[in-house]
Amino acid sequence: MREVLLRATAISKTFGGLIAVDNVSLELRRGEIHALIGTNGAGKSTLINVLTGELRGANGRVELDGQDISAWPQHRRARAGLGRSYQRTNIFPGFTVFENCRLAAQAGHQRPWSLAQAAGRCAVSGGAAQRALRLAGLEGHEHRLAGIMAHGQQRQLEIAMCLATAPRVLLLDEPLAGMGAEETVRMLELLQGLQADHAILLVEHDMDAVFRVSSQVTVMVDGKVLASAAPEAIRANPAVQQAYLGGAQ
Amino acid sequence: MRFRFARLPMAFALFALVALAALPWLATPYMVDLTTKIMIMAIFALSLELLVGGTGLVSFGHAAYFGVAAYAAALLAPKYDAASLPLLFAIAVLAAGAYALVVGALVLRTRGIYFIMVTLAFAQMAYYIFHDTKVGGGSDGVYLNIKPELTILGWKPFNLDNGLHFYFFTLVLLAAVFVFLTLLLRSRFGCALAGIRVNETRMRAAGFPTYSYKLAAFVLAGMLAGVAGFLFAAKDGFVNPELLSWHQSGAVLLMVILGGAGRLHGAVVGAFALTLLQEAFASEAIFGSFAKHWQLLLGATIILAVALLPEGLTGVADEIRAWRLRRRDAGQSAGATDA
Amino acid sequence: MDLATFLIQCLNAIQYGLLLFLVASGLTLIFGIMGVINLAHGSFYMMGAYFAYGLAPFVAAWFGESFVLTLVLGLALAVLIGYALEWAFFSFLYRREHLQQVLMTYGLILVFEELRSILAGNDVHGVNAPAWLAGSIPLSDLMTYPVYRLFISAVCVATGLVLYVVIRQTRLGMMIRAGASNREMVQSLGINIRLLYRIVFAAGVGLAALAGMIAAPVSTVYPNMGSQVLIICFVVVVIGGIGSIRGALVASLLVGIVDTFGKVLFPEGAGVVVYLLMAVILLWRPEGLFRSG
Numbered sequence: 001m002r003e004v005l006l007r008a009t010a011i012s013k014t015f016g017g018l019i020a021v022d023n024v025s026l027e028l029r030r031g032e033i034h035a036l037i038g039t040n041g042a043g044k045s046t047l048i049n050v051l052t053g054e055l056r057g058a059n060g061r062v063e064l065d066g067q068d069i070s071a072w073p074q075h076r077r078a079r080a081g082l083g084r085s086y087q088r089t090n091i092f093p094g095f096t097v098f099e100n101c102r103l104a105a106q107a108g109h110q111r112p113w114s115l116a117q118a119a120g121r122c123a124v125s126g127g128a129a130q131r132a133l134r135l136a137g138l139e140g141h142e143h144r145l146a147g148i149m150a151h152g153q154q155r156q157l158e159i160a161m162c163l164a165t166a167p168r169v170l171l172l173d174e175p176l177a178g179m180g181a182e183e184t185v186r187m188l189e190l191l192q193g194l195q196a197d198h199a200i201l202l203v204e205h206d207m208d209a210v211f212r213v214s215s216q217v218t219v220m221v222d223g224k225v226l227a228s229a230a231p232e233a234i235r236a237n238p239a240v241q242q243a244y245l246g247g248a249q
Numbered sequence: 250m251r252f253r254f255a256r257l258p259m260a261f262a263l264f265a266l267v268a269l270a271a272l273p274w275l276a277t278p279y280m281v282d283l284t285t286k287i288m289i290m291a292i293f294a295l296s297l298e299l300l301v302g303g304t305g306l307v308s309f310g311h312a313a314y315f316g317v318a319a320y321a322a323a324l325l326a327p328k329y330d331a332a333s334l335p336l337l338f339a340i341a342v343l344a345a346g347a348y349a350l351v352v353g354a355l356v357l358r359t360r361g362i363y364f365i366m367v368t369l370a371f372a373q374m375a376y377y378i379f380h381d382t383k384v385g386g387g388s389d390g391v392y393l394n395i396k397p398e399l400t401i402l403g404w405k406p407f408n409l410d411n412g413l414h415f416y417f418f419t420l421v422l423l424a425a426v427f428v429f430l431t432l433l434l435r436s437r438f439g440c441a442l443a444g445i446r447v448n449e450t451r452m453r454a455a456g457f458p459t460y461s462y463k464l465a466a467f468v469l470a471g472m473l474a475g476v477a478g479f480l481f482a483a484k485d486g487f488v489n490p491e492l493l494s495w496h497q498s499g500a501v502l503l504m505v506i507l508g509g510a511g512r513l514h515g516a517v518v519g520a521f522a523l524t525l526l527q528e529a530f531a532s533e534a535i536f537g538s539f540a541k542h543w544q545l546l547l548g549a550t551i552i553l554a555v556a557l558l559p560e561g562l563t564g565v566a567d568e569i570r571a572w573r574l575r576r577r578d579a580g581q582s583a584g585a586t587d588a
Numbered sequence: 589m590d591l592a593t594f595l596i597q598c599l600n601a602i603q604y605g606l607l608l609f610l611v612a613s614g615l616t617l618i619f620g621i622m623g624v625i626n627l628a629h630g631s632f633y634m635m636g637a638y639f640a641y642g643l644a645p646f647v648a649a650w651f652g653e654s655f656v657l658t659l660v661l662g663l664a665l666a667v668l669i670g671y672a673l674e675w676a677f678f679s680f681l682y683r684r685e686h687l688q689q690v691l692m693t694y695g696l697i698l699v700f701e702e703l704r705s706i707l708a709g710n711d712v713h714g715v716n717a718p719a720w721l722a723g724s725i726p727l728s729d730l731m732t733y734p735v736y737r738l739f740i741s742a743v744c745v746a747t748g749l750v751l752y753v754v755i756r757q758t759r760l761g762m763m764i765r766a767g768a769s770n771r772e773m774v775q776s777l778g779i780n781i782r783l784l785y786r787i788v789f790a791a792g793v794g795l796a797a798l799a800g801m802i803a804a805p806v807s808t809v810y811p812n813m814g815s816q817v818l819i820i821c822f823v824v825v826v827i828g829g830i831g832s833i834r835g836a837l838v839a840s841l842l843v844g845i846v847d848t849f850g851k852v853l854f855p856e857g858a859g860v861v862v863y864l865l866m867a868v869i870l871l872w873r874p875e876g877l878f879r880s881g
Binding site for chain 1: 429432433435436437438439440441443444447448450451452453454455456457458459462465574575
């Protein structure tokens with residue numbers, strides 16, 4: 001069995017009277033892409049927000065490397081190795097591509113008190129940013145303004161910024177949304193390349209992509225886990241077919 | 250970021266420094282005195298620019314820290330003796346910083362319009378504390394009769410009673426604050442603040458404790474406002490609650506916006522522009538008997554400035570640069586698709 | 589504090605709160621629907637007070653002395669001015685940042701103050717309450733309560749009821765409610781948003797001016813009277829929650845009570861109490877008591 005990096009146990013989150021996430025448990029292992037599928041409003045993004053600590057006040061327990069991080073604030077979880085990307089592109093549009101990544105990388109090397117050194121000269125964050133850009137396939141675009149790049153490239157930047165923080169667990173919220181066929185292939189190759197060193201949670205609507213790259217699939221409906229198994233088993237599961245796959249096809 | 254704080258502002262700063270250093274030999278004592286006042290306001294505006302342009306926090310109560318420092322200086326100076334300049338300076342700045350720490354810890358929980366209003370509320374609270382209670386002489390204010398002195402082993406390098414000495418003392422502090430903020434804004438701390446301004450969620454997700462960063466910036470801005478407040482108290486030797494009023498907070502915010510938020514030199518330009526406009530419109534030599542209605546002209550000018558210069562006075566150069574950058578980039582991506 | 593004093597303070601608190609509500613309800617709608625920080629709103633209150641002072645002689649000369657007619661004329665004038673101001677100055681502010689709205693409306697305050705100085709001078713003026721409202725009601729052997737203050741409260745309550753009916757029962761009100769809770773949605777519904785903005789703005793100006801007019805006999809008219817009201821109304825809007833009329837009402841009364849009794853109980857720190865209230869409420873609920881409703 002592969003090493004479990006992130007373990008979430010009995011996560012619940014309510015908004016007012018509405019139960020968005022209902023008693024969800026899952027495990028993310030190094031070397032695995034774990035896909036999370038479900039209709040819109042099934043609670044997938046809410047779950048990610050709870051795992052990263054962006055949403056507070058949820059029930060349940062989140063462990064990273066066996067350590068309970070449930071009470072940690074978001075920034076501390078991020079620095080401990082929990083990286084995420086956003087469903088809606090969430091970058092610094094007025095900054096250059098490089099600066100977007102460098103700023104993200106700076107989180108691991110903050111030193112706010114060193115005022116004499118210009119941030120652009122910081123070798124640690126600069127190097128990390130360059131590596132992340134190469135991984136995400138954005139080399140050569142460093143000095144462009146992020147806000148005016150094509151949508152697909154902004155999605156790549158979104159991933160690059162996540163990688164720049166050197167996370168061990170990647171929580172990716174629909175990284176393929178709005179991407180063309182070619183870009184999708186490139187992104188999936190990137191994810192498979194990252195698989196070896198990272199535990200990846202992939203929220204995605206593109207079923208072909210999900211079944212191609214994932215080794216574990218969890219299906220959420222109305223905040224609850226309907227099924228969680230290997231892709232073939234999920235495809236054959238009649239409850240899933242009825243609740244989700246059938247409706248989509 | 251890099252393309253914003255680098256080239257032009259440095260040339261501007263050097264030119265302005267030389268011009269200001271030469272001014273006392275070219276201008277009347279009245280002009281020197283006025284320029285001293287403007288430079289104090291410029292330091293004040295710079296401190297607010299760290300929040301508004303640097304961090305994206307629009308504080309509508311920044312006069313509180315200016316006023317608290319001024320009061321601290323006036324109230325804690327010995328009555329019949331000259332205070333020690335470094336000591337009184339440190340006390341005033343720390344007092345402003347302490348108040349900013351308390352207020353900042355609370356107000357940074359709110360956002361947007363609410364933030365604007367809560368900062369205002371806390372400034373009004375400070376205003377009424379000095380206005381209604383006997384702490385600082387009520388609405389009459391207090392005097393700082395004897396200017397603080399700097400003595401090193403019995404030697405006094407300058408005398409703040411001398412207007413010219415005070416002028417250069419203020420100029421040195423203005424330059425120091427400007428250089429400090431320039432370094433700060435391009436350091437890692439400053440870049441993190443810029444990131445928070447643009448997209449705080451993303452900064453938290455990357456692992457920045459954004460609340461602490463904002464609080465640090467808030468306290469720092471309060472302390473720098475305290476520098477200006479100390480200078481004000483030392484210059485006029487008189488402090489009253491109006492220093493903390495919302496008109497004062499509005500005026501300094503106006504300087505930042507008019508000069509162009511997001512650019513350090515904008516704050517300095519704004520301080521000069523607003524004060525000089527006010528002087529010009531109120532001058533009977535220029536406008537004759539209409540000069541007593543100077544507010545009308547100032548108001549109309551401000552409205553025109555908003556309509557015509559949305560990026561402020563210093564924004565014009567930046568807009569041209571941004572336009573060229575976009576054009577270059579558009580050309581590049583067109584080339585990339587061809588290839 | 590004996591019972592009669594307490595009763596008088598209560599009446600004062602409610603009257604002050606209701607007056608604040610008239611000004612703040614317009615301000616909160618302009619905030620909530622158009623997203624504009626309008627520092628000049630206090631000037632409209634001042635404008636109203638000066639209308640009460642300046643129009644009365646005209647009305648007396650043309651139609652014979654009539655306080656009500658002065659009110660009606662002043663209100664109509666204020667609404668017209670509001671309509672024109674929205675067209676000339678505010679319509680291009682909607683897409684700008686808050687910073688620029690602050691700057692521009694600050695400029696407007698200066699212009700209004702100076703126009704006031706040119707047209708009406710810088711002296712403090714009294715405005716006479718109409719004779720039929722000049723009496724007092726005895727509350728105890730020594731204490732009386734002026735009828736005119738009751739009249740102020742009555743006008744405010746009546747205006748509030750009209751506002752309620754308009755907002756709850758009419759199509760315009762539906763659009764206003766939708767706009768206050770979700771600005772983007774209204775824009776996408778194909779409602780004539782420009783007209784809606786102009787009407788709301790003009791109504792807001794009218795409400796503030798009405799408050800100024802009916803307050804004038806009690807407060808007298810004087811320079812910068814707008815800025816005091818403005819800051820307090822900001823407090824009201826923020827406590828109540830931006831865009832919420834109901835919030836503005838609750839917050840106005842709260843501020844009226846806290847301010848009035850603060851002055852009686854702690855004369856030393858009277859000014860501070862209201863801001864303290866605001867700070868406490870915002871720390872408890874960072875978005876105010878009733879966020880948009």
